[in-house]
Amino acid sequence: MRSSGFAERAVLLLVAVILVSVTRMAYAQDRQSIDEGRQVRPNERISLNVLRGEVAIHPGEDNLLRIQGRLDRQAEGFELDSANGFTQFTVVMPRRLRGGSRGDGSELVITVPEGSEIEFRGVDVDVDIRGVRGGAKVTTVNGEIVASDLGEYVQLQTVNGRINSENNRGRIEIENVNADLRDRGSQGRISLKTINGKIAVENRAEEISFSVVNGEVDANLEGTRSVEFSTVNGTVDVRLRDSERPRVRGSSVSGSIRLELDPDVDARFDVQSNVGRRIENRLTDDEAERARFGPGASLRFMTGSGAGSVDISTVSGGIRIDRN
């Protein structure tokens, strides 16, 4: 009696395993594969719309646009139109998604001409874009963006996704709301904005600007001629090296600012606090003076011939000028 009960349970278990395997295989086969290629112009303008998943975009040869991988589990197909230097690719999704996660999303590798200009739009999608020189605009809501070796006009924008930018050149705009932004090794004119995230930068940008509301800025800059930053309640920490005559302009409401400069920097300094007296100068022996009327303070001095300029103001935050 006992052995027959064991056999019964073993058979039931076997049937369950077979059923699960068959269902999984059927489900896996449900995903549509894609391998499409088009000859396009070397400076083709390519628009890509992928709602969710993971997408890698990298340059190829022979002016070929190629899209390989698997579509979203819930995709109804795809559209690929190419004419007169413009190409548009969209993973067609149902009007209403039936649950699922990002793991059910598209998994695509897209090869484009190096000189093409890319516009990518997604929602829950991670994007890895490299080596495209004609410009790139990448917009997601929750996905992470990794962007490197891009050129011309680069715009990277998310709401909750992290953005990692590396060795990009040209005019670069990086923006999100609630996640961290990082740039390393980029050159040109760079703008980074976040509301609650942290900005970490280490580059040789010619001009750079930071904006955070509650977040943090931690910047190591080399040879940068122009630096602008603003924060509401956040913290800004900028170390600027090998910039003899920099132009620095910064402000905060109640956040704190620290600016570190070379000892031989050549600039006029104008540092103001409207209703606070937390101004500290460790670059020279000059000290902040209290306002004649009201609760503010100011610090004005000059180093060298005063060729550059450093203007920093706060409503009630702290400001510290340091030397490298």
Next chain:
Amino acid sequence: MKTEEQLDQALSRLPREIQPPRDLWAGIEAQLEPRQQPWWKRAQPQRWAAVLVVALTGVLWWQLQEEPGQSLLAVWEQQTPEWFAALPAEQQIIASYEQVKAEQLASLTEVSPDVGDWQYQLAIWDQAIDQVRTALVWNPDEPFLLAQMQGLYQQQLDYLQRISSIDADYDVWMEN
């Protein structure tokens, strides 16, 4: 002859206050003629101000009813452009941006849950604007503070624009 010291001592012994032998006010009050003030003098200045505010609000409200779709700001500008221009810069900034902000908030029908607590975020900017206004009490018309206030309002508007456009990101697929 008394010395100066003796006089000082005598003075110090005198009582500091002398009470009248009877209550004089009752007699004085009885002799006074009752005086009637005109009604416009009886009203206090604060009441006049309140009447003026109510009247102005009424006129503006009536104007809005007549011309729906016009902003309150526009009506103000139509009614008394000189008055608006004469407002302190701080008030002009507040009036302009609060109006635009109200319009943007009114058009914000649904906010994506991906945004998070957007009202808390707006409140952070509001607090910062209040801080700047407090500083303006000490430094009226200070250009940095006015620019800061304008910048904070602009950040709020950009944020509202951003969160309202997130649904548009989904629209690319919804159109299919």
